Amino acid sequence: MKRRSVLKNLGLLTGGLMLMPSCSFLEKRTPIALNNLQIKIEEEELMEQLIAVILPEDNLKGGVSLGVQNFVWVMLDDCAEKKKQDTFLNGLRLFNTTVKQSYGDDFEGLSSEEKYTALTNMLNNESLNTDLIAFLHTTKHTAIWGYKNSEYYLSEVMPYNLIPGAFSYKTKTIDPNEKININA
Amino acid sequence: MPNFNIDSTKKNSFDAIVIGSGMSGGWAAKEFTEKGLKTLVLERGREVSHVENYPTTNLMPWELKHANVVPEKIKKENPIAARCYNFKEDSQHFFTKDKEQPYIQEKRFDWIRGYQTGGKSLLWARQTQRLSDFDFEGPARDGFAVDWPIRYKDLAPWYSYVEKFVGISGEYDGLDVLPDGEFLKSMGLNATEEYFKKVIAEKYKNQRHVIYGRCAHITETKDIFIQQGRGMCQTRDLCRRGCPFGGYFSSNSSTLPWAAKTGNLTMKHDAVVHSIIYDDKKEKATGVRVIDGNTKETTEYFAPVIFVNASAFNTNMILLNSKSNRFPNGLGNDNGLLGKYIAFHNYRMNISAEFDGNLDKTTVGRRPTSGYIPRFRNVYKQETDFLRGYAAGFYANRIVEQETDAIGPDLMENLNTAEYGNWRVGSHMMGETIPKEESTLSLDTEKVDQYGIPQLRINLDYDENDEKMNLDYVEQLTEMFEVAGFKNIKANDSKKAPGLDIHEMGGVRMGHDPKTSLLNKWNQLHACKNVYVTDGACMTSTATQNPSLTYMALTARACDHAVKESKK
Numbered sequence: 001m002k003r004r005s006v007l008k009n010l011g012l013l014t015g016g017l018m019l020m021p022s023c024s025f026l027e028k029r030t031p032i033a034l035n036n037l038q039i040k041i042e043e044e045e046l047m048e049q050l051i052a053v054i055l056p057e058d059n060l061k062g063g064v065s066l067g068v069q070n071f072v073w074v075m076l077d078d079c080a081e082k083k084k085q086d087t088f089l090n091g092l093r094l095f096n097t098t099v100k101q102s103y104g105d106d107f108e109g110l111s112s113e114e115k116y117t118a119l120t121n122m123l124n125n126e127s128l129n130t131d132l133i134a135f136l137h138t139t140k141h142t143a144i145w146g147y148k149n150s151e152y153y154l155s156e157v158m159p160y161n162l163i164p165g166a167f168s169y170k171t172k173t174i175d176p177n178e179k180i181n182i183n184a
Numbered sequence: 185m186p187n188f189n190i191d192s193t194k195k196n197s198f199d200a201i202v203i204g205s206g207m208s209g210g211w212a213a214k215e216f217t218e219k220g221l222k223t224l225v226l227e228r229g230r231e232v233s234h235v236e237n238y239p240t241t242n243l244m245p246w247e248l249k250h251a252n253v254v255p256e257k258i259k260k261e262n263p264i265a266a267r268c269y270n271f272k273e274d275s276q277h278f279f280t281k282d283k284e285q286p287y288i289q290e291k292r293f294d295w296i297r298g299y300q301t302g303g304k305s306l307l308w309a310r311q312t313q314r315l316s317d318f319d320f321e322g323p324a325r326d327g328f329a330v331d332w333p334i335r336y337k338d339l340a341p342w343y344s345y346v347e348k349f350v351g352i353s354g355e356y357d358g359l360d361v362l363p364d365g366e367f368l369k370s371m372g373l374n375a376t377e378e379y380f381k382k383v384i385a386e387k388y389k390n391q392r393h394v395i396y397g398r399c400a401h402i403t404e405t406k407d408i409f410i411q412q413g414r415g416m417c418q419t420r421d422l423c424r425r426g427c428p429f430g431g432y433f434s435s436n437s438s439t440l441p442w443a444a445k446t447g448n449l450t451m452k453h454d455a456v457v458h459s460i461i462y463d464d465k466k467e468k469a470t471g472v473r474v475i476d477g478n479t480k481e482t483t484e485y486f487a488p489v490i491f492v493n494a495s496a497f498n499t500n501m502i503l504l505n506s507k508s509n510r511f512p513n514g515l516g517n518d519n520g521l522l523g524k525y526i527a528f529h530n531y532r533m534n535i536s537a538e539f540d541g542n543l544d545k546t547t548v549g550r551r552p553t554s555g556y557i558p559r560f561r562n563v564y565k566q567e568t569d570f571l572r573g574y575a576a577g578f579y580a581n582r583i584v585e586q587e588t589d590a591i592g593p594d595l596m597e598n599l600n601t602a603e604y605g606n607w608r609v610g611s612h613m614m615g616e617t618i619p620k621e622e623s624t625l626s627l628d629t630e631k632v633d634q635y636g637i638p639q640l641r642i643n644l645d646y647d648e649n650d651e652k653m654n655l656d657y658v659e660q661l662t663e664m665f666e667v668a669g670f671k672n673i674k675a676n677d678s679k680k681a682p683g684l685d686i687h688e689m690g691g692v693r694m695g696h697d698p699k700t701s702l703l704n705k706w707n708q709l710h711a712c713k714n715v716y717v718t719d720g721a722c723m724t725s726t727a728t729q730n731p732s733l734t735y736m737a738l739t740a741r742a743c744d745h746a747v748k749e750s751k752k
């Protein structure tokens with residue numbers, strides 16, 4: 001794990017604390033338990049950084065606080081074919097090199113705005129390495145899916161009703177002022 | 185111990201044996217136990233008791249670890265089961281896994297099985313349409329298979345009998361091609377489906393119909409349902425998980441607990457029926473041979489009447505495997521037709537489109553059924569270059585879209601909103617296929633399964649008649665969609681193999697004549713009258729209707745006959 005990012009994440013990138021000789025005690029992030037994929041802690045962190053940019057905290061809760069990054073890993077780990085997993089990991093491993101070439105730093109070294117711009121540009125750049133493109137789109141697509149499948153989203157944003165009750169299926173005339181609930 | 189055998193024979197003796205506890209076997213169990221017969225139900229699968237063994241039934245979407253997607257490992261191990269549309273993370277435990285029972289596909293056939301209490305009645309789509317005389321008279325009129333030994337009037341009272349107990353939501357449509365039944369309230373077609381119904385009735389001068397698909401859901405409170413402990417359908421549309429309300433019909437929620445309440449039911453699980461025992465001297469079947477699914481030990485059970493309800497192909501297997509001096513080629517198989525004239529429903533084609541009317545309307549809620557288009561081809565006379573015809577499903581939903589191009593704050597905003605698009609409309613075909621002598625089931629002479637039972641060989645395929653019907657379905661539905669002003673019409677050949685319709689039938693067909701059929705009009709084997717077959721194996725032709733209601737009605741009718749016979 002890169003020391004700088006840890007400090008930055010913790011809001012500690014100031015003053016005397018820089019003198020801390022080692023931050024090994026901070027590195028004790030528990031790795032996600034996966035069945036098939038072999039990934040490094042840094043890769044988990046990168047995923048989290050991407051989710052934070054794709055689904056930031058806003059008026060709605062952000063993706064990271066809902067654990068969407070874990071959903072992406074679990075789905076890829078258990079529900080993707082080997083070929084897709086390989087493509088994904090290969091793309092993921094090309095990500096930072098590509099970011100560095102264009103933006104002069106790793107993804108985590110960029111400011112929030114730079115991250116947003118970098119990711120937006122890359123998602124729209126069809127000339128990137130195909131594995132990288134696949135990685136980016138799979139990540140985005142799966143992240144949105146995980147977000148929409150979260151308890152928070154299905155309870156507070158677009159509420160899902162497990163037991164709608166008898167005769168709840170109806171045709172209704174649309175009220176243009178009413179929020180559309182995709183799970184109604 | 186001179187009496188040992190007699191004692192064990194006595195202990196293992198019943199008034200009736202029913203093989204299989206699924207949709208049809210559940211009915212046999214109910215009828216016999218109600219009529220006072222000590223009944224043994226032999227079920228090869230594990231026990232799934234109502235509610236208690238529905239592990240996913242009350243899970244919220246986020247509680248399913250994989251958002252209801254089946255993990256790759258399970259899919260890889262079960263390529264056949266995984267092709268069923270209903271095989272999901274929340275229901276895969278109700279599907280028989282491929283390795284449980286290998287079989288030989290001379291042509292590809294996706295055999296979908298549900299070995300457990302209730303069989304496939306836990307998993308079905310609950311569509312329940314009656315056959316009519318246009319179906320029962322089909323083979324005789326069109327010169328295929330053999331004549332059905334019964335007509336609609338023979339079955340009509342039994343359809344009513346079954347429907348009143350099962351609970352069928354439907355509308356009184358008054359159609360000769362699809363007789364009305366005993367209906368509970370309809371959950372309704374939506375505005376766009378109603379629109380299509382109206383347009384089609386007008387344009388085709390009431391020769392084509394779009395109706396509300398009759399389905400086995402309780403939509404009115406009645407004593408008979410309260411007595412079963414079943415409540416109203418809560419429109420969860422999660423039926424494949426098993427319904428904690430008993431809102432839809434399954435053997436688990438309905439017939440089996442009903443049978444148990446009589447005190448006359450003995451139910452054995454993990455009991456794989458190997459064959460039926462025929463006594464050459466007594467000239468009848470005396471019992472069945474059962475292999476314990478765990479210990480692999482063999483036990484024999486005895487009864488004066490035996491109902492075979494193991495689901496169409498398993499019923500064929502059991503009879504083919506029941507060899508004796510009298511019947512060296514399988515029980516009742518004097519004419520060599522056992523396992524022949526197999527057929528199914530052709531579900532290959534579907535069609536979708538958009539509708540830009542009714543834009544001020546949408547639907548709310550979830551509905552466990554949809555629209556239905558009864559057969560309109562070759563009904564009153566032969567009018568095409570193919571035999572018979574197809575029914576079709578029909579459904580409409582308002583498209584609700586969320587923009588997900590952006591990322592970041594824009595995406596978050598978009599995820600909090602949605603927009604209405606057009607309506608999406610769709611249909612799928614349910615074609616009648618012609619039972620043919622060369623469409624066969626047989627037992628392999630070498631390969632056996634884990635119980636030492638010979639493996640089933642399936643030799644079945646689409647034919648030219650099906651191909652012509654596919655084209656006609658696409659042509660006619662396209663025309664009907666155009667008439668309704670639907671746009672962007674797209675027909676699709678799903679290329680799915682036979683089997684995924686899950687309506688496999690035949691092999692032990694009913695008929696008048698022992699020379700050309702296996703069963704008589706009461707579903708008794710012509711040559712061994714105390715054995716009855718009332719599941720899909722008995723079907724002389726397939727018609728276009730979802731068949732389970734007919735299996736249930738035939739079962740109730742045959743039980744009535746068997747009990748009357750025993751009193752003679």
Ligand SMILES: Cc1cc2nc3c(=O)[nH]c(=O)nc-3n(C[C@H](O)[C@H](O)[C@H](O)COP(=O)(O)OP(=O)(O)OC[C@H]3O[C@@H](n4cnc5c(N)ncnc54)[C@H](O)[C@@H]3O)c2cc1C
Pocket residue numbers: 203204205206207208209226227228229268270296298299300301302303304305307308309310311312455456457458493494495496498502686687719720730731732733735
């Ligand atoms: C996803 C899906 C959707 C469907 N939709 C519809 C629909 O809408 N309408 C409709 O009419 N039908 C539908 N069907 C088909 C319907 O489920 C079957 O027609 C019906 O269940 C058949 O009843 P059955 O009693 O013959 O067989 P099953 O219900 O399959 O029961 C057979 C039982 O016999 C047991 N058995 C098998 N072999 C042996 C043996 N050797 N010894 C002991 N026991 C044995 C099995 O374990 C099983 O429990 C659908 C099926 C599925 C899977």
